[in-house]
Amino acid sequence: MSELTTLQHLIGGERVEPASGESFESTNPATRQPLYRAARGNATDIDRAVASATAAFEDPRWRDLSQTRRGHLLRRLGDLIAEHAEELARMETLDNGKLLREMRGQLATLPEYYHYYAGLADKIHGDVIPTSDRRVLNYTTREPLGVVGAITPWNSPLTLTSSKLAPALCAGNTVVIKPSEYTSATVLRLAELALEAGFPPGAVNVVTGFGAEAGAPLVDHPGLAKISFTGSTATGSRIASAAAGRFIGSTLELGGKSPNIVFEDANIPNAAMGVVAGIFAAAGQTCIAGSRVLVHRAVHDELLERVTERARAIRIGDPLEETTELGPLAFAEQRDKVAGYVELGREEGARVLTGGRATDGGLGGYFYEPTILVDVDNSMRVVREEIFGPVLAVLPFDTEEEAVRIANDTEYGLAAGVWTTSLSRAHRMADRLEAGTVWVNTYRAMSPMSPRQGFKTSGVGVEHGTETIKEYTRLKSVWINT
Numbered sequence: 001m002s003e004l005t006t007l008q009h010l011i012g013g014e015r016v017e018p019a020s021g022e023s024f025e026s027t028n029p030a031t032r033q034p035l036y037r038a039a040r041g042n043a044t045d046i047d048r049a050v051a052s053a054t055a056a057f058e059d060p061r062w063r064d065l066s067q068t069r070r071g072h073l074l075r076r077l078g079d080l081i082a083e084h085a086e087e088l089a090r091m092e093t094l095d096n097g098k099l100l101r102e103m104r105g106q107l108a109t110l111p112e113y114y115h116y117y118a119g120l121a122d123k124i125h126g127d128v129i130p131t132s133d134r135r136v137l138n139y140t141t142r143e144p145l146g147v148v149g150a151i152t153p154w155n156s157p158l159t160l161t162s163s164k165l166a167p168a169l170c171a172g173n174t175v176v177i178k179p180s181e182y183t184s185a186t187v188l189r190l191a192e193l194a195l196e197a198g199f200p201p202g203a204v205n206v207v208t209g210f211g212a213e214a215g216a217p218l219v220d221h222p223g224l225a226k227i228s229f230t231g232s233t234a235t236g237s238r239i240a241s242a243a244a245g246r247f248i249g250s251t252l253e254l255g256g257k258s259p260n261i262v263f264e265d266a267n268i269p270n271a272a273m274g275v276v277a278g279i280f281a282a283a284g285q286t287c288i289a290g291s292r293v294l295v296h297r298a299v300h301d302e303l304l305e306r307v308t309e310r311a312r313a314i315r316i317g318d319p320l321e322e323t324t325e326l327g328p329l330a331f332a333e334q335r336d337k338v339a340g341y342v343e344l345g346r347e348e349g350a351r352v353l354t355g356g357r358a359t360d361g362g363l364g365g366y367f368y369e370p371t372i373l374v375d376v377d378n379s380m381r382v383v384r385e386e387i388f389g390p391v392l393a394v395l396p397f398d399t400e401e402e403a404v405r406i407a408n409d410t411e412y413g414l415a416a417g418v419w420t421t422s423l424s425r426a427h428r429m430a431d432r433l434e435a436g437t438v439w440v441n442t443y444r445a446m447s448p449m450s451p452r453q454g455f456k457t458s459g460v461g462v463e464h465g466t467e468t469i470k471e472y473t474r475l476k477s478v479w480i481n482t
């Protein structure tokens, strides 16, 4: 234990030991081998980080920096991420068990997050407003908010943190990040790269630690101007209440139980591939996982046969290996949660068509087989609740009307997939589905350029695109009597 590296907080551009004097261990979920220890943050560390971010926000080196120059820094950070792509991809694979292959794909697009907002930095501006009084000049400006708190989960720490960090810095804010206690390493490395890119000390701070000990004091900190959170709906609800009580804004990206809807006129081989990728990528640990497949009865057996055959052939193993198709779940409790849900499904009357067992993958890790549940209906908890694992529930339907009803019969509204060759049906479904993102004949497509928003309990506010800049700025109206 003592030979493990201990990662300290990054506050004001420096490595800072935690006030608690304590650290906690992070392990590789594929092998259960200890990886490193991380500082156990608490309210004192958060105070220090918010003070540092506040000082940086007020410092002329940041406050008076031209928007063009802010763009240059973001571009440089994107370039540095590209230079360090392999290192970052490996670190995240070791931390959360995501396939290195998947991580290399993510890292190939991650620089775009910074390059996109680099291009937007000098395009944030207000308007001149024509009022009824021509002797008065009225104009608006868009100001940064101040210190933004960013709290992120473990399933895609680099990407999900970048969805917040890039636009927040683009708009001129400073940031305190509290990464998930399961994945501290890559976010700390990202903050180091921000320093190297030339962001002033204190512009990007990271306090590691647990939700209750470091996350909650960040949310409650009076120095915070905004909170941006990605994680579970339960935690999001608490954060939304805390932010509302202090009249600060919150952007919340939360859970999902997304339907992948396959119509009788779909290209079935393509739909089957989309369904498999929709649920089994990242071992189902993605907010947008297509965890419910709704399939027209006429093509039910054919689709199910293809999906089952593919699920059975998925190679489970070391996520660092190029040929591995399914890595581990990120930690023991997550594996147990998935196993618990499959047991619950059995008790509720579901039939496990394939999978349904935990395995150590031959490596001693927290793996779970790709699992397909049939004989289910929309009232069962396995169909209603987010499992966040490789578990697919299959629901047949007879009419488009019924498909819409089942798809929308959920508290969530994050995403939906539609598989059809009918253009008019594609438009009708896109119109009627209660989901912030609708994919037709594809699944998982995402870009920092494309705004996204969770409907219902899946979120509040917009991430990505130009829209999100509004979430990180405030509007001022100035009247000048000429």
Ligand code: NAD
Pocket (backbone or CB within 6 Å): 151, 152, 153, 154, 155, 156, 160, 178, 179, 180, 181, 209, 210, 211, 212, 214, 215, 216, 219, 230, 231, 232, 233, 234, 235, 236, 238, 239, 253, 254, 255, 256, 286, 287, 288, 386, 388, 414, 454, 458, 459
């Ligand atoms: P989580 O809510 O348990 O934790 C998320 C973060 O919040 C962690 O950093 C955690 O330490 C912190 N936290 C926990 N309790 C807190 C508190 N009381 N106050 C402040 N911070 C607190 O979620 P998780 O298990 O890490 O992530 C999985 C969830 O994230 C899933 O529900 C998934 O759908 C969701 N998610 C959503 C999106 C999206 O874009 N909509 C993307 C990825 C993941």
